[in-house]
Amino acid sequence: MYYLGIDIGSVSTDFVVLNKDLEVEDHLYLNTQGLPMKAVQEGLKLLKDKYLNEAINAVGTTGSGRKIIATVVGADSVKNEITAHAVAALHINPSVKTILEIGGQDSKIIILKDGIVTDFAMNTVCAAGTGSFLDRQAQRLGIPINQLGDYALKANNVVRIAGRCAVFAESDMIHKQQMGYDTPSIVKGLCDALVRNYLSNIAKGKDISAPIFFQGGVAANKGIKNAFEEALHTQVLVPEHYNVMGAIGAAILAKEALERSGGTTKFKGFDLEAAHLSTRGFECSDCSNQCEVIVIEENGVIIGYYGDRCGKWLHSVKMPS
Amino acid sequence: MKVGLPKGLLYYRYHPFFKTFFEELGAELITSEDTNKKVMDAGIRCCTSEACLPIKIFHGHVDALKNQCDLMVVPRIMKVSNNEYICPHLCSLPEMVVHSMDHLPPVTYQSLYFNSQKQLFHWAKDVGKLITPKRSAIEIAFNHALDRQANYKRTIDQSQYSYKILLVGHDYNLYDKYVNMNIIRKLNDLNLGVISSDSIGNGILNKYIKKLPRKPFWYYYRQAYGSAAFLIEKGEIDGIIFISCFSCGIDAVITEAIKDDMSSLPLLLVKLDEHSGDAGLDTRLEAFSDMLARSNTHHKKRRI
Incomplete structure (x- = not known):
């Protein structure tokens, strides 16, 4: 008896299998690389040998690709990342009051009171203060992203980097390099800049109280965790499965959804690879909005449409003229 | 001509x-x-x-x-x-x-x-x-x-939904469905009814504006503050959604002021720009509606 959760994010696609006691039995963290369908097929293939199709009792999706993938895998619940992250954190620690989540393109803060989300905020149109900001700067410095945190911990100097915008940060960083600062100090400056940006944009005016959870892919970076602790003057907890918390939440939500409805799972099985899925896009010319509509096909049969503003493709399975 | x-x-x-x-x-x-x-x-x-x-x-x-x-x-x-x-x-x-x-x-x-x-x-x-x-x-x-x-009165006041949201914004953000990605229909699909900030009459706004330490400088602050203060006092709304466009200097001031003034209710700020993918907006609205619905299982519902 297992529950499967899939979090299809902009940077990573995560899988989690929970057992009947809602403990993590298996987890995968795969790069999406702009091809969510392929990442999901790959993930299911990796899990195929360990679990029987019939052993999966419920499937939930979350993340920015949740709708498209829900159709493909046959999900029982499709929920946004905020709810999923909150549910997962509450499952681990029912008294959690603040969740800091930094992902590839999104960063969010969730405030909870007595186990209920009372407030949240997400970054607006700009991706400064998210994982992609760090990614870009790490590339510029020639440091693998997974070693960035260790570099920051080696710093013995404080270098201030302008963090408002990734472009400003880059020019400031180059300037500081030319002034002769060592790499670890600059990396620490970057971590401080991201945290400063996060706290003054996303978390502005929010009541951040302990226990604080730090989750999402960026939580792997010890430099950022330290910078948060220094700025907030309190301990920040990184849960064991920090990078797949969304998927854990999705699995729990799927279980809850089926318990409420009393139905059985719509899961199509692990054999998606054989199903031969493909997507293509076309520009709908029925009105002047000219929406870019995505078509998902399984073995040549259309199983879903996405991306139209009016919803007429979304709700109908018909061939584009 | x-x-x-x-x-x-x-x-x-x-x-x-x-x-x-x-x-x-x-x-x-x-x-x-x-x-x-x-x-x-x-x-x-x-x-x-x-x-x-x-x-x-x-x-x-x-x-x-x-x-x-x-x-x-x-x-x-x-x-x-x-x-x-x-x-x-x-x-x-x-x-x-x-x-x-x-x-x-x-x-x-x-x-x-x-x-x-x-x-x-x-x-x-x-x-x-x-x-x-x-x-x-x-x-x-x-x-x-x-x-x-x-x-001419073009206002929105939908009461047939289980939750009600005050939608604050400039007229062209509230009513241009292309710019706001049809936010009102999206909210209705999530079972959230909408009252628009322009649906409250000037007489009522004047009364509530008096509570401010000084007169508003911006017209849209009068509308946002007055409508929110009135509806909160009446217990009419469950949350506030503020739609604003990226780089609006006036909204930069008003949204902060409203966040401070109306901290008793959940508030969501939606920033619009040239983005045509609405996945980001959907996520925020869905999370907002989840927040209201989930808190409702613990608190008593305020309306039918």
Whole structure:
């Protein structure tokens, strides 16, 4: 008896299998690389040998690709990342009051009171203060992203980097390099800049109280965790499965959804690879909005449409003229 | 004479006035179509890149009309209420349009003061002259236009849903479905009803504005603060959603002030720009509705 959760994010696609006691039995963290369908097929293939199709009792999706993938895998619940992250954190620690989540393109803060989300905020149109900001700067410095945190911990100097915008940060960083600062100090400056940006944009005016959870892919970076602790003057907890918390939440939500409805799972099985899925896009010319509509096909049969503003493709399975 | 009326910015608030005035003067009025991708692309192409999306879209509407009319209405709206200011971009709209676009027909440069009938008539007189020399005809058209505007109420108040949200924003963000990605339908699909910030009358707003330590500088702050304070006191709403466009200087001030003033209710700030993918908006709205629904299982529901 297992529950499967899939979090299809902009940077990573995560899988989690929970057992009947809602403990993590298996987890995968795969790069999406702009091809969510392929990442999901790959993930299911990796899990195929360990679990029987019939052993999966419920499937939930979350993340920015949740709708498209829900159709493909046959999900029982499709929920946004905020709810999923909150549910997962509450499952681990029912008294959690603040969740800091930094992902590839999104960063969010969730405030909870007595186990209920009372407030949240997400970054607006700009991706400064998210994982992609760090990614870009790490590339510029020639440091693998997974070693960035260790570099920051080696710093013995404080270098201030302008963090408002990734472009400003880059020019400031180059300037500081030319002034002769060592790499670890600059990396620490970057971590401080991201945290400063996060706290003054996303978390502005929010009541951040302990226990604080730090989750999402960026939580792997010890430099950022330290910078948060220094700025907030309190301990920040990184849960064991920090990078797949969304998927854990999705699995729990799927279980809850089926318990409420009393139905059985719509899961199509692990054999998606054989199903031969493909997507293509076309520009709908029925009105002047000219929406870019995505078509998902399984073995040549259309199983879903996405991306139209009016919803007429979304709700109908018909061939584009 | 053909008069072009672009469907952007405060068109959504004052179109009955403009329509009636020009049609009664015997002009043929041409309105651009609803905002769409073509309009937005044209606006982005010709407008200065620093402007906000609604200003760019207004340029797009002008572009759609420029070869079809002999006079283009580019309203320079200075004020809509006494002692309060609207938006510096609206005050300089004719210059922005004329200097960023070529091959335009003559445009209306005259200032509009919707807070004062006397000053508004100056606009009517000067613009009316371009169409007819008869002063009496202009006066009649002006009075009819005022009447039509006074009788026009475009507000949203949906009570058939289990939760109710106050939707705060400038008229063109509330009513341009392309810019706001049809946010009202999205909210309704999540079982959230909407009251718009412009649906509360001025009498009520005045009463609640008095609670502020000083009079609002910006008109939209009056609307946002007054409607929210009134509806919260009445226990009418479960949350507030503020739609604003990226780079709006006025909203930068108002959203912060409202966040402070109305901290008792959940508030979501939605920033709009040229993005056409609505996955980000869907996520925020869905999370907001989940937050209301999940907290409801523990607290007593306030309404039927």
